[in-house]
Amino acid sequence: MGTGWAIRLYDAADEVLWVIKLNALWILFTLLGGIALGIGPATLAAYSLARRRSSDESFHAFPAFRTAFRQEFRRGTLVVLPLVAVAVVLVGNYLYFAALGAALPRLASLTALVALGLIAAYALPMAVHYDLGIRMLLPKASLVALARPASSLVLLFVAVSIAFVSVKFPVFGFVLAGGAWIQLDTWLCLRFFAENEARLHLKGNQ
Numbered sequence: 001m002g003t004g005w006a007i008r009l010y011d012a013a014d015e016v017l018w019v020i021k022l023n024a025l026w027i028l029f030t031l032l033g034g035i036a037l038g039i040g041p042a043t044l045a046a047y048s049l050a051r052r053r054s055s056d057e058s059f060h061a062f063p064a065f066r067t068a069f070r071q072e073f074r075r076g077t078l079v080v081l082p083l084v085a086v087a088v089v090l091v092g093n094y095l096y097f098a099a100l101g102a103a104l105p106r107l108a109s110l111t112a113l114v115a116l117g118l119i120a121a122y123a124l125p126m127a128v129h130y131d132l133g134i135r136m137l138l139p140k141a142s143l144v145a146l147a148r149p150a151s152s153l154v155l156l157f158v159a160v161s162i163a164f165v166s167v168k169f170p171v172f173g174f175v176l177a178g179g180a181w182i183q184l185d186t187w188l189c190l191r192f193f194a195e196n197e198a199r200l201h202l203k204g205n206q
Helices: 002-032 039-054 061-071 073-100 103-129 134-147 149-168 170-205
Strands: none
Touching: 002 039, 002 061, 002 170, 039 061, 039 073, 039 103, 039 170, 061 073, 073 103, 073 134, 103 134, 103 149, 103 170, 134 149, 149 170
């Protein structure tokens, strides 16, 4: 009994340490890329390492992240930067309409922002899990988001929970939030993808 709890405590501490490390590497390489040219490859590199972690691979975090950052520089920029740009515009619209007291445009901006977030939540793990072209990535992620409403609600709940805790505890937001979201998003989506593939395989055999 005591040994079991010790193992669980060790595993939990190891996961927290990993998330802190992943978050730090994501921030570091985003800054090294000058933010605008760093956030794309740093994000895909973080998702790539999160996928490897979810698959129980062993690797050294810093050199693995550096390699993934270089490999994903072009694709990460082309995939992530437009998503970030649209998100910034939508947030700006939301704040603008909120200041004006315009309820319907504000709600429309918020709805569009949530939809964009859900598409990105599927697209980024999909980008490091499947061999998909950039043009196919967002349409495919959009279809998955629409086809799996229950899974989308789970991802939305996780994102809102992390955001809520980050607002309540800013230190958590800086040290853990980004890495926690990337790892949880990847872990959940890999299972959603596996379930979807199993279902499609079953239908194909019927």
